[in-house]
């Protein structure tokens with residue numbers, strides 16, 4: 100990778116940082132972004148700096164253990180969750196972590212985003228689970244991602260925020276935008292007090308479209324993360340089992 104390409108990556112990280120800040124997905128110095136350039140080299144945002152005001156010289160390079168290789172500032176302590184993703188998901192080239200308010204409110208309320216209400220959300224994101232609460236900067240947060248890492252590209256972090264991944268920086272960022280948008284529409288429909296979900300035969304068509312559209316990344320299938328164990332219908336349970344079998348067959 101030549102110096103021009105490295106400079107481009109650093110500038111792209113600053114650009115996405117500004118978008119995250121301007122879109123109010125973070126406050127003050129919150130959030131972090133990383134990009135994988137090789138199996139043991141990652142560019143990431145520094146700690147203690149607003150992601151809306153970064154310049155390329157602030158971007159840090161770390162190895163797979165989170166040790167700083169290059170840079171004047173220090174990497175975020177939350178880099179651990181990024182590195183965990185890269186370790187377990189070789190297809191992921193970028194990770195974005197932010198605290199988008201509406202999605203985070205669902206994470207605080209412990210309500211997963213799994214209303215089947217928008218074709219784009221179903222097609223590109225799929226239902227979004229809530230990972231168990233973990234103390235920031237400890238291994239508790241990376242560990243909390245583990246149950247969903249192989250099936251999802253977007254995660255809510257309980258009482259904390261959100262994490263999205265992608266095979267490029269822009270894809271990881273778009274997943275964050277889509278997640279917050281999906282959360283907003285879910286919130287509004289719940290405020291209106293009425294929602295009509297997309298019928299299950301239409302859902303199958305949407306999931307099949309992923310192949311036609313060459314959508315990359317992981318999709319959990321039509322699962323329900325909400326804990327409606329008492330009133331979960333037999334049909335929904337059958338759907339979960341069918342999807343789990345289909346996923347197994349697909350691998």
Ligand SMILES: [Zn+2]
Pocket residue numbers: 129130177196197198259260
């Ligand atoms: Zn955070």
